[in-house]
Amino acid sequence: MSDTVPGHSGPVSDRLNVVVGVTGGIAAYKAVGVIRALVLAGHDVHVVATDAALRFVGRPTLEAISRNTVHTDLYEGVAEVRHVAIGQAADLIVVAPATANTIAKLAAGLADDLLGNTILASTAPVVIAPAMHTEMWRNPATVANIAILKSRGVTVIGPASGQLTGTDSGQGRLVEPDEIVAGALAVLRPRDLAGRSILVTAGGTREPLDPVRFIGNRSSGRQGLAIAIAAAARGAAVTLIGANLEIAVPHGITVLHVSSTLELQDAVALAAPSADIVVMAAAVADYRPETVADTKIKKETQGDRLTLQLVKNPDILAGLSATRTAGQVIVGFAAETEADPQKLLDLGSAKIARKGSDYLVVNTVGWTEGFATETNTVVMLDKAGVIVMEATGTKSSVAGRILDVLA
Numbered sequence: 001m002s003d004t005v006p007g008h009s010g011p012v013s014d015r016l017n018v019v020v021g022v023t024g025g026i027a028a029y030k031a032v033g034v035i036r037a038l039v040l041a042g043h044d045v046h047v048v049a050t051d052a053a054l055r056f057v058g059r060p061t062l063e064a065i066s067r068n069t070v071h072t073d074l075y076e077g078v079a080e081v082r083h084v085a086i087g088q089a090a091d092l093i094v095v096a097p098a099t100a101n102t103i104a105k106l107a108a109g110l111a112d113d114l115l116g117n118t119i120l121a122s123t124a125p126v127v128i129a130p131a132m133h134t135e136m137w138r139n140p141a142t143v144a145n146i147a148i149l150k151s152r153g154v155t156v157i158g159p160a161s162g163q164l165t166g167t168d169s170g171q172g173r174l175v176e177p178d179e180i181v182a183g184a185l186a187v188l189r190p191r192d193l194a195g196r197s198i199l200v201t202a203g204g205t206r207e208p209l210d211p212v213r214f215i216g217n218r219s220s221g222r223q224g225l226a227i228a229i230a231a232a233a234r235g236a237a238v239t240l241i242g243a244n245l246e247i248a249v250p251h252g253i254t255v256l257h258v259s260s261t262l263e264l265q266d267a268v269a270l271a272a273p274s275a276d277i278v279v280m281a282a283a284v285a286d287y288r289p290e291t292v293a294d295t296k297i298k299k300e301t302q303g304d305r306l307t308l309q310l311v312k313n314p315d316i317l318a319g320l321s322a323t324r325t326a327g328q329v330i331v332g333f334a335a336e337t338e339a340d341p342q343k344l345l346d347l348g349s350a351k352i353a354r355k356g357s358d359y360l361v362v363n364t365v366g367w368t369e370g371f372a373t374e375t376n377t378v379v380m381l382d383k384a385g386v387i388v389m390e391a392t393g394t395k396s397s398v399a400g401r402i403l404d405v406l407a
C-alpha cells in the first residue's frame with residue numbers, strides 16, 4: 001500500500017494499487033474500459049472477478065488490459081493468504097459493474113467468494129457502479145442495500161438512465177468508464193474545490209458559411225469535459241459551455257450548448273462574472289465568414305474558384321483577462337503544431353503575455369495528436385512563462401494535474 005499523509009487518508013504516491021471487482025452482468029464488458037483507463041492513468045490494477053463475470057468477459061481480456069493476473073478463486077494462493085492479501089494491499093476498490101446480487105452480498109457482509117473476502121479485509125475506500133434493469137434498481141431490497149452501503153461510506157456512482165440490455169430503457173445503465181474512474185479517483189482526493197465555482201469551455205466553435213456548411217476545427221471537447229468532471233468531483237460548482245461537443249456529457253454536469261464564436265462569447269459573458277476560475281479549453285475560430293449566405297452556396301454561381309472573405313473574431317480569452325473580477329483566475333489553452341519543445345515553450349510564453357491570462361496550458365496537436373484522442377501531453381505556464389506543471393496521460397489524469405495547480 002502507498003504511504004499516507006497524516007490527517008489525510010489518501011495515498012501520497014501517484015501510482016495506486018486499485019482492485020477492480022467485476023461482477024456478472026452484461027455491462028461487465030465495460031469494466032474493460034474502466035481497467036484500461038486506470039492502467040493508462042498509471043495505476044497498478046488487480047482484477048477480482050466473480051465466476052459469473054467470466055461468463056460475460058474473458059479472463060485473457062481482463063489480464064491483457066490490467067497487465068496482472070486475474071483472481072477469481074477463493075481457494076487459489078492460499079499459502080499467501082490471498083483472500084485477505086489483495087484487499088489489504090489495495091488503496092482503492094472499484095466494483096464495476098456491481099450487480100444487484102453483489103450489492104446485496106456486500107450489504108450483508110458476505111464472504112462466500114474472493115471479491116467478498118477482499119472487500120471485507122480491506123480498509124480502502126470502496127466505490128461501486130451499479131448496473132441492472134430499472135425494476136431491480138428500484139426494488140425495495142436493492143434500495144435498502146444501497147442505503148446500507150452508503151451509510152458505511154461506500155461511494156455509489158450511477159446508475160445512469162438510458163437504453164438497457166433489452167428493448168427497454170430507464171435508470172440502471174452502467175455509468176461510462178471514464179466517469180467511473182474520475183469519480184473513483186476523486187474519492188481519494190480532498191474536496192479542495194468545494195465552495196468554488198468554475199466555468200469551463202470545451203469543444204470547437206463552428207462559423208457558418210451557409211445553412212449547411214461551416215468552418216470548424218477538430219477539437220472534440222474531451223479535455224475540457226475531463227476538467228469539468230474532475231472539478232465537479234473535487235466539489236466545485238461547474239458550468240460547462242460546450243461548443244459542438246463530439247462526446248456525451250455525463251449526468252451530473254450541466255452543459256450549455258453553443259456553436260459559433262459569437263455565441264460562445266455571449267455565453268461566457270453571462271457566466272464568467274460569477275466564476276472563481278475560468279478555463280478556456282475550447283478551440284475558438286479566429287475568423288468567421290464576413291457574410292453568411294441565406295441559401296446554399298451553389299457551384300453554378302461560383303465557378304471554378306470560391307473566395308471567402310473572413311473577418312477576425314473577438315478574442316474571448318484576452319477579453320476575459322482584461323475584465324477579470326478581483327481574485328478571479330483565468331486559464332487559457334494553446335494548441336500548437338510546433339514539434340520543437342523549446343520553440344513550443346517560446347510560443348506559449350509569447351501567447352500568455354498576449355492574452356493576459358494567469359495560466360496557459362500548452363499542448364501539441366496534429367493529424368494524430370491532441371484532438372479527438374484519449375490522451376494528452378501538456379505543459380502549464382504561469383504569467384511569467386515559467387513551467388508550473390508538465391503532464392502526460394489520459395485527459396482525465398491531465399485534468400487532475402491542471403486542477404492540482406489551480407486548487
Ligand code: CTP
Binds near residue numbers: 333
Ligand atoms: N481564444 C479565444 N478567442 C479567440 C481565439 C482563442 O478565447 N478568438 C482562446 C482559446 O480558447 C484558448 C486560447 O485563446 O484558450 C488560445 O487559443 P489559440 O487558438 O491557441 O490562440 P490564438 O490567439 O488563436 O493564436 P493562434 O494564432 O496561435 O491561433
